[in-house]
Amino acid sequence: MCVAWRGVLGNLLEYFEQLESFHKQKAKEYAKLSKTPEVPFKNPEFAPDGIALIWQAIRDKNLQLSNFHTEEAQILKAGTITDLGRLRSDLKKHLSDLEKEGVKGSRKVEKKMDKFVLTPPPPPQFPIVIANLGKE
Secondary structure (H helix, E strand, O other): OHHHHHHHHHHHHHHHHHHHHHHHHHHHHHHHHHOOOOOOOOOOOOOOOOHHHHHHHHHHHHHHHHHHHHHHHHHHHHHHHHHHHHHHHHHHHHHHHHHHHHHHHHHHHHHHHHHHOOOOOOOOOOOOOOOOOOOO
């Protein structure tokens, strides 16, 4: 049962690591995207509070999304991934301890069995006599 849980934790850990990677990649893409609109416009035909504000809002929104995904990746790494990794290693150590105790316990049982259960003596060995048939 514990081995199955260890596998489940491993699978969850892999999922959240991929999710963290996804958020990091999204953050990079949004940061790159925010550099596309050029603000402010260098052409004096545009009013400073007209269409330039829309471009600036697009840039700011992309930066905001980039920061959001960066924070999500950090939260996953510091919280969920760390906790699942610790839990999985604790379970692995526990399984190892159980296995060691199982071997020690079986040795203790063997020693106790030797005290209380007498092993039967081996069957007697009779010499094998080969008959000389027909030589005499």
